[in-house]
Amino acid sequence: MSESDFYDGLRLRKKTIIQTGQKVNFVDIGSSFLPAFEKITSVLVVPFTKDGLIVCALLDRGIDRIDLPGGHVEVNEFTCEETAKREVMEEVGVTLEELKLVKVIQSD
Known part of the structure; x- marks a missing residue:
């Protein structure tokens, strides 16, 4: 396990590291560039x-809230599609068919 991974009591997931009080910038980099899956x-x-x-x-x-399905990549996943399909099945019980990348958002 690397320091960029965490165990949430159920499974090992990749971690987004945010320091308390740190500002986070989100940058829309479109859909033409997909970073290496490790990122x-x-x-x-x-x-x-x-x-x-x-x-x-x-x-x-x-609190109960309506949300779009999604979540952290698990360390045993190797594509965004794998993560997307698992998260949608877990959260809304739907099997995804065709997937289309719409946006890549980068945070610092």
Whole structure:
């Protein structure tokens, strides 16, 4: 396990390190550039039904809230697609079919 990984009681995940009080910048780098998978720590998915409706999750993370499915990459995953499919299945119980990369967001 490296220092960029953490165990959440269930599984080993890649960690996004943010220091308390540190400002974080998010930069939209589009979809034409995909960083090396080792640099990716999490994914966010906007799943659509065949009728064009967005599938959301009602998540209980201290307070109930509607959210899009997504989460941290697990250390045994090797592609964004693997992470996306697992997160969507866990959070909304849907099997993803075709995936399309829309945006890559970089944080410092």
